[in-house]
Amino acid sequence: MSTLRLRGVTRHYGPVAALAGVDLTVPGGSLTAVLGPSGCGKTTLLRCVAGFERIDAGEITVDGRVFAGPAVHTPPQRRHIVIVPQEGALFPHLSVRDNVAYGLSRADRRRGRVEEVLRLVGLAGYGARMPHQMSGGQQQRVAVARALAPRPSLVLLDEPFSALDAGLRAEVRHDVRAALRADGATGILVTHDQGEALSSADRIAVMREGVIVQDDSPTGVYHRPADAWVAAFVGDAIVLPVPAGPGLGHGGDTATVRTALGPVTVADLPAGHGPLTVLVRPEQVKITTAPAPRAVIATVTGDDFHGHDALVTLKLPDGTHVTARVPAPTGPMTTGTRVGVHVEGVARAWPDRHGAG
Known part of the structure; x- marks a missing residue:
């Protein structure tokens, strides 16, 4: 269970500060939802944690190991962090089993890790199917199984349920949250959906104009908002x-x-x-x-x-x-x-x- 910490993280695009001194701690084994309106810096934060973007100032650590900081930038492939995108981005020519096994060692495959994570996401027995034979919700579950398979330090979920209809979104969200808990994974869920954040996360980091304005439990954010803007943004x-x-x-x-x-x-x-x-x-x-x-x-x-x-x-x-x-x-x-x-x-x-x- 890895703990992620961001301290004073800044990222500029020209004169625009996409991240303007972000402080955030994601405890090991928990799921934190980063919630905010479009353009507030959520996706930039995710890309900086993954290593796709270099930070201009501050520090990003996982279990005390510095991944980004002054004169430090660990490349994405060495961070042991995975991203589940909005659409699962499965390999269409590979079976479900081979999609999940992609990148696993032979030893992990022999130990049955593929079958283990498919059970976690409710897809036991689906390994032989092809992606086009799966529904949208099932494809997202496969994407989560593939992300969990190598036991990453951190799982980053970039609005992974936004393409699903409302009823299916709630079901898949519940099953994915259960899978993360069962596997002891630490996760960040980026979303602009207040209901999604309130119902699925252990903590919510509300973001506005490149900074975290409140980091609290779902009940704390809803019942004790930091200011009137947070109050109006989170819930009616x-x-x-x-x-x-x-x-x-x-x-x-x-x-x-x-x-x-x-x-x-x-x-x-x-x-x-x-x-x-x-x-x-x-x-x-x-x-x-x-x-x-x-x-x-x-x-x-x-x-x-x-x-x-x-x-x-x-x-x-x-x-x-x-x-x-x-x-x-x-x-x-x-x-x-x-x-x-x-x-x-x-x-x-x-x-x-x-x-x-």
């Missing part, structure tokens, strides 16, 4: 302004603030009395048809029914539109219905640098 978010004024508390306090959704309890309140940006998740917005002391009267303007839950869009008295996630609804809510809404649980808040009212 309702961002509410709170005007400046007395009684907003001091740093570290928990207090109740007034918002368009009514009173909201805020933890880790920023110091001072300046305007705030408050984050509320849709599942915290509760709808009631009976009178409630904290409720704000809202009007239903839309209802997206998903079976297991629904997203109800509401218009508040001040014209603000918010979304409530309603679990296991019995049926759609009629547009125009007036309901009471209030916020349950604790919200996050940050200083509003642009002012709030």
Whole structure:
């Protein structure tokens, strides 16, 4: 189980800093998802770790061995790191067994490593098939089996599920994660899919403009985002302004603030009395048809029914539109219905640098 560390890693393309001082630790045997919007530097980070790109500054180590740093650049073939690309890139003229065995020593082949990794990815008995006889999801599993076969120090997954349809993507993602765990592999998953990162990774490194802005557990990133941008990027978010004024508390306090959704309890309140940006998740917005002391009267303007839950869009008295996630609804809510809404649980808040009212 190899541990990867990046310290102050920088990579420029002319005047553009694709990586602007990246610090990241991937513990041995874990899977870290690098999550961020297009152009934030995710793929450049992966290519630098693999050795396809030279870094301009900083250091990359695996188990203390320096692979990249000042005057050091270990070539890709000597790093014992493998990449699973977006599309498996299997050899079309080789069978599944020969694809997986490619690059293995005769000894490893004799010890049954090919059959072992095919079992790990749920493809036992498929060795004689050709790639064109496999579905897209099966081909991606073969690609993962081929990556695991030589027992690499690190497995890099470059959006490997993006070409699959939604239902198949979830199934393959689950099986690939199980295979990595069973083999004790250390992995990095590059993705722009928040759900994929939250559901499959041990840790999430959120990237923006060439730097890691938060490195945390999935629950930490979702419930304790580092700033309002992370909050809005990872999952659905309702961002509410709170005007400046007395009684907003001091740093570290928990207090109740007034918002368009009514009173909201805020933890880790920023110091001072300046305007705030408050984050509320849709599942915290509760709808009631009976009178409630904290409720704000809202009007239903839309209802997206998903079976297991629904997203109800509401218009508040001040014209603000918010979304409530309603679990296991019995049926759609009629547009125009007036309901009471209030916020349950604790919200996050940050200083509003642009002012709030």
